[in-house]
Amino acid sequence: MYGNETVGYKTLKSDCSEESFPFKGAKGIVINSRQKKSALIVAKLLDFLALVSEPLEHDIICLPHGQQNLPQELLPLLEQYDNLILWFDNDSVSWGNAKMFTKKLSEGRCSLIRPLENQPAPYICLKNGYNIPTIVKSAQPVSHASIVTFANLREDVLTELYNSDKVSGVKWERFPALNGILKGHRRGELSILTGPTGSGKTTFMSEYSLDLACSSVTTLWGSFEIRNQRLAKTMMTQMFCAPLEKNLNKFNEWADKFERLPIYFMTFHGQQPLNTVMEAVEHATYVHDVAHVIIDNVQFMLGISSSEAGFLDRFSRQDALIASFRNFATTCNCHVTLVIHPRKERDGEQLTPNSIFGGAKAAQEADNVLIIQHKMSHASLKLRKYLQVAKNRFSGDLGIMPLEFDKEALSFRTKQK
Ligand SMILES: Nc1ncnc2c1ncn2[C@@H]1O[C@H](COP(=O)(O)OP(=O)(O)O)[C@@H](O)[C@H]1O
Ligand SMILES: [Mg+2]
Numbered sequence: 001m002y003g004n005e006t007v008g009y010k011t012l013k014s015d016c017s018e019e020s021f022p023f024k025g026a027k028g029i030v031i032n033s034r035q036k037k038s039a040l041i042v043a044k045l046l047d048f049l050a051l052v053s054e055p056l057e058h059d060i061i062c063l064p065h066g067q068q069n070l071p072q073e074l075l076p077l078l079e080q081y082d083n084l085i086l087w088f089d090n091d092s093v094s095w096g097n098a099k100m101f102t103k104k105l106s107e108g109r110c111s112l113i114r115p116l117e118n119q120p121a122p123y124i125c126l127k128n129g130y131n132i133p134t135i136v137k138s139a140q141p142v143s144h145a146s147i148v149t150f151a152n153l154r155e156d157v158l159t160e161l162y163n164s165d166k167v168s169g170v171k172w173e174r175f176p177a178l179n180g181i182l183k184g185h186r187r188g189e190l191s192i193l194t195g196p197t198g199s200g201k202t203t204f205m206s207e208y209s210l211d212l213a214c215s216s217v218t219t220l221w222g223s224f225e226i227r228n229q230r231l232a233k234t235m236m237t238q239m240f241c242a243p244l245e246k247n248l249n250k251f252n253e254w255a256d257k258f259e260r261l262p263i264y265f266m267t268f269h270g271q272q273p274l275n276t277v278m279e280a281v282e283h284a285t286y287v288h289d290v291a292h293v294i295i296d297n298v299q300f301m302l303g304i305s306s307s308e309a310g311f312l313d314r315f316s317r318q319d320a321l322i323a324s325f326r327n328f329a330t331t332c333n334c335h336v337t338l339v340i341h342p343r344k345e346r347d348g349e350q351l352t353p354n355s356i357f358g359g360a361k362a363a364q365e366a367d368n369v370l371i372i373q374h375k376m377s378h379a380s381l382k383l384r385k386y387l388q389v390a391k392n393r394f395s396g397d398l399g400i401m402p403l404e405f406d407k408e409a410l411s412f413r414t415k416q417k
Helices: 045-052 072-078 092-104 122-128 132-137 150-163 176-182 201-214 228-240 244-259 274-288 298-302 311-331 360-365
Strands: 009-012 018-021 030-032 038-042 059-062 083-086 110-112 190-194 219-223 263-265 292-296 335-339 368-376 383-392 399-403
Touching: 009 045, 030 045, 038 045, 045 059, 045 122, 083 092, 092 110, 092 150, 122 132, 176 383, 176 399, 190 201, 190 311, 190 360, 201 219, 201 228, 201 263, 201 292, 201 335, 219 228, 219 274, 228 244, 228 263, 274 292, 274 298, 274 311, 292 298, 292 311, 298 311, 311 335, 311 360
Parallel strands: 038 059, 038 083, 083 110, 190 335, 190 368, 219 263, 219 292, 292 335
Antiparallel strands: 009 018, 030 059, 368 383, 383 399
C-alpha cells in the first residue's frame, strides 16, 4: 500500500520464498494498521503474519524489498510514527542492515530487537512458542550520540559475542575457502585486490561480487577500465556458467534473471575527478542501500599512466582516493573494494602488500588485502594461479585459495570434488 492506494503485492510460496511485484519498482508497504503512533517493521511477509496474530500496541509493517533496500519514497509514509521498532533475523548481517535503515529513518525514534539467541525472527518465535510481546518490550533504542559510555556499548558487545560463532558476514557460495579465511563479507570494511596486469582481477572481482549479489548484497560497480556492457556480459556468463554466444536463444530468460540481482553500475568510464565519483557513490548508497562498492580500477579512475611525470603527485592523488573511500566505508557502513595495480615487479617475484602501487598507505588503510599470484608448478611446469589473503584485520587468518579458471564459464568457482 502507499497511503490508501494498492501499488503492488507480495507473494509467499509454500517453500517460504517471497517475491514482490513490481520486482524493483515496488514502493509501498504491507501494513496492518491499528491506528498507533508506533510501528513494528519486519523484512519478511512470514514475520509480518506472525506479528499480526499477536496482541501488540503497534502497527505492523513489512518492507517491500526485505533487508535489501528501503526505498526513500517510503519515508513520508513512515513519518507519522513517533516510534519505529525494527525486527529482522538474529544474525550479524541482518543486524548491520537494520542499523543501516535506522540512519535513514532517523535514529532518534528507532529501536531494535537485538539479534540474540532467544530473540530470533518473529515467525520462528511464534513457531517456538516464545512470548512475542515481551520480546517487543525489550527493544533497545539506537544510540546515536558521538560519545557513548560502556552502558551503551555493552549490548553491542553482547550481540557480537552471541554471534561470534556464526560467520560474521555474508558467505560466498562459490568460494568456500574464502569463508574459511575471511569469515565472510562484512559492511564497513575496505578491501584491496591487486595482481599483475591480465592476471584476472576484473574477471575474479566480477564473480566475487556476483556471488555476493546473489545473496542479496546490494552492489555498486564502478568499472573505469572496461565498459559496463562487457562487465555485465562477463557476469551473466559467470551466473549461468556458459558462454552467451552459444546460448543466444536463452538470452532473454537469463537477462530477466540477471536483472533481478541488486547490482547497479556507475556510468563513468576512464578518468574522473574524485569528488564527482564520491558524490555519485554516496548518493547511490543512500538511495539503494548499497552494501558493496567496487572501483576497478584506481589507476584508471585517476587517469594515472605509467608514462606520467611526477610520481609524487600520482601517489598523493591515490592516497587522497584511498582516504576518501576509507572514510566513506566507515561512516556509511558500506564495504569498499578497490582494485589497484601493483608497482612494477621483477618477473617471477611474488607480490606482497608492499607491492601495491603507491606504497604503504593502501596496505595500512585496508582491512583486507587480496593478491592474485602466479606460481610455476615444478611438477607439471604449468603456471598456477592462486588468491592470497595477505591481510585480514577481522580475524587475522591468512591463507591462499587456488584459482582454477574455467574459460567457457569465465569462472574461478571451486569445483566440488
Ligand atoms: N586464470 C586465468 N587463466 C586464463 N585466462 C584468464 C585467467 N584469468 C583471467 N583470464 C582471462 O584473461 C583476460 C584478462 O583478465 P582480466 O580479468 O581483465 O585481468 P586484469 O583485470 O587483472 O587485467 C580475460 O580475457 C580473462 O578471461
Ligand atoms: Mg582489470
